[in-house]
Amino acid sequence: MSSLISLADEAKATSFDQIPVVDLSNANSPNLEARRAIAQAIKEACTKVGFFYVKNHGVSASLVETAFAAGKNFFDLPIDEKMKIDIRKSPNFKGYTALLSENADPENRGDLHEGFDMGPESDENIAMSGSNVWPADPGFREAVLPYYDAVLDLGRTLFRLFALALELPEDFFADKTTQSAAIMRLLHYPPQTGVVDDRVQGIGAHSDYECFTILRQDTVPALQVLNNSGKWIDATPMPDTFVVNVGDQLARWTNDIFKSTVHRAINRSGVTRYSSPLFFGTDYNVVVEALPTCVSPERPSKYEPVLAGDYVKAKLEESYGHVEK
Ligand SMILES: O=C(O)CCC(=O)C(=O)O
Numbered sequence: 187m188s189s190l191i192s193l194a195d196e197a198k199a200t201s202f203d204q205i206p207v208v209d210l211s212n213a214n215s216p217n218l219e220a221r222r223a224i225a226q227a228i229k230e231a232c233t234k235v236g237f238f239y240v241k242n243h244g245v246s247a248s249l250v251e252t253a254f255a256a257g258k259n260f261f262d263l264p265i266d267e268k269m270k271i272d273i274r275k276s277p278n279f280k281g282y283t284a285l286l287s288e289n290a291d292p293e294n295r296g297d298l299h300e301g302f303d304m305g306p307e308s309d310e311n312i313a314m315s316g317s318n319v320w321p322a323d324p325g326f327r328e329a330v331l332p333y334y335d336a337v338l339d340l341g342r343t344l345f346r347l348f349a350l351a352l353e354l355p356e357d358f359f360a361d362k363t364t365q366s367a368a369i370m371r372l373l374h375y376p377p378q379t380g381v382v383d384d385r386v387q388g389i390g391a392h393s394d395y396e397c398f399t400i401l402r403q404d405t406v407p408a409l410q411v412l413n414n415s416g417k418w419i420d421a422t423p424m425p426d427t428f429v430v431n432v433g434d435q436l437a438r439w440t441n442d443i444f445k446s447t448v449h450r451a452i453n454r455s456g457v458t459r460y461s462s463p464l465f466f467g468t469d470y471n472v473v474v475e476a477l478p479t480c481v482s483p484e485r486p487s488k489y490e491p492v493l494a495g496d497y498v499k500a501k502l503e504e505s506y507g508h509v510e511k
């Protein structure tokens with residue numbers, strides 16, 4: 187495999203105009219060479235684009251459908267009902283966010299999406315993990331939790347492939363993700379029709395905070411990714427795929443060799459859009475610092491080490507404001 191630093195130098199000189207597709211059919215194959223071939227494709231994608239689609243990922247289409255249907259039913263509820271589980275009442279960032287109450291890009295006026303946030307089921311209210319808050323309808327939890335678990339499994343497979351891509355032991359992240367507070371969101375973007383005020387977008391330009399994001403989109407286009415020439419490239423929905431993107435923490439681990447690429451979503455389709463990102467990072471107390479394979483005398487470490495949980499918590503507090511009790 188080509189060295190990480192030379193790939194990063196190559197990537198600087200190029201700009202992407204499409205997002206690669208990585209086939210995960212052999213992701214859990216007993217054949218190391220087959221797994222390495224996938225890791226190589228991921229390495230290319232992460233150094234040049236920071237985004238890739240995955241196909242043959244093993245998450246069943248019926249789990250996706252059931253979870254998205256439950257999300258739609260939830261967003262159809264009256265606002266008073268949804269506000270009963272307002273995220274600002276939760277000590278650990280779980281629950282409902284109303285339209286325009288977040289703002290990913292400080293230049294903008296608010297994000298035109300509403301969301302529901304959840305994490306692993308747990309009774310302990312420690313740091314970022316802690317109990318979920320569920321809407322009154324018990325069918326929602328039953329539909330959403332198995333989907334969350336399936337995407338989390340895909341995330342663990344991806345962490346192994348990222349480790350291989352970074353020339354590390356395949357299980358490098360295993361003991362760092364034993365109680366990861368991976369947050370999954372269900373999102374609803376109403377259509378933006380007529381004259382669109384550029385300061386109100388589905389989600390304003392931003393990069394993600396965790397190691398990587400696994401995003402499921404429905405069939406409605408909205409997501410765009412910024413290339414290094416400053417052009418927005420469409421991440422057009424592809425049937426039965428997830429979009430995976432590098433987040434700020436993996437960029438820090440890799441000393442920016444893997445790119446945490448800026449993206450946004452604007453729903454100009456005329457119809458309602460639903461999507462669901464899962465943000466996968468390491469456990470709270472893991473120190474995020476540049477990997478030895480990603481530094482050299484010419485490329486010294488760019489970032490101070492940080493505690494993974496402190497980093498994400500500070501970012502979330504910025505997005506959601508203070509906790510109301
Ligand atoms: O809904 C999408 O397509 C993107 C969502 C996103 O970028 C995020 O939630 O961080």
Ligand SMILES: [Fe+2]
Pocket residue numbers: 392393394399449
């Ligand atoms: Fe994002």
